[in-house]
Amino acid sequence: MYFLIHNGMLIDGNGSKPIENAGVLIKDRVILDSGSEDSIKLPDGEVKRIDAQGGFILPGFIDCHVHMMFNGFRFEDALYTPLSLYFYHAVENLKKTLEAGVTTVRDAGMADYGVKIAVKEGLIVGPRLQISVMPLSITGGHFDMQLKSGHTVKTNYPGLPDAVCDGTEEVRKRVREVLRAGADVVKVMVTGGVISANDSPEHPQFTLEELQVMVDEASYRDLPVMAHAHGASGIKNALKVGIKSIEHGTYLDDECIALLLENDAWLIATQLAHWVNLELLEAGELPDFSQEDSRKVAINSHKNMKKAYQAGVKMAMGTDSGIAPHGQNLRELGFLCDIGMTPMEAIQAGTKKASELLGLENELGTLEKGKLADVVISKTDPLNDIHSMGNPENIVLVMKEGRVFKDHITSEI
């Protein structure tokens, strides 16, 4: 089966000038050709045409930081929510994410191997997943769910290892457990966080020795480590042991920027989550212990992301959706422009660059011959109005691996 997406403006993810009257020719899961429609040689046999109606043809977006199993984050959820309900929510979350134009995600915690496989096998609809299963945390750290009451409010089930570990040997075992559970990437909390009760975002967590064990153990399977990191000393610890993906990066200083550049590491700004936390704060919906942290994080993040961008740090799109509501992922493109990116750079942060961070650059990230056919059509021009991409109604078509999951052009799906 051949598809020809045509009559649109092609923004192929490479950052080059958009091509008018463009087309993308697809066979089964893969792109056969893309470019000006006149230049595309059609095959013999039936070609199903998708008329983009003058819309903007883009690669499927990649969100490098989501939590498909979260819907907001409230400690009491783990007390009251039946286990199965998390999964039914995830079905909805995954669908919303895909319909927002995101065809690949990296889950930064709590989506397990079954969720990934359910999407892969087509049992449920969603973006393809890279998973970290369970983030690692020190005792009293960002993912230790024991409260000062002594009660622990967490969701545990087979296939989901415990988060908390201390000391190199316990850390080593925990990494191996997470890898056994199917992790594509090891996630570690190297600082405190906004939503945790017992720490602050500035506090470093884990020693250099413990972090080194994580990087080593992951490297035995050629897998990377991603670090939740707000405070500068935690960011530096992560970079010193060779972690290449710094999530949030809120309080990074000049030394952090120098290390990021020197190590060729990535920064994932997650501005969307900070904005949504501010919105919740204004609505009086944040717990006491999060209020001051969320205000400070939002202000400092904006300032420091701008600095990192200007210094030339590599940045890929990540939203922390799950903390933020699902399906608003592409609002992040607007926030990336607010820190100084051009719309084209923001699009690349969410496509080509993100594919590089996830090690998927040979399969995804651009609309080119040989890549998987992940294609999005926007009815608004992202180069003129990047903020319009944040409204899923403007995303009129979503194709993943040659299959159409959303089609508001012909209203068929």
Ligand SMILES: [Zn+2]
């Ligand atoms: Zn997160």
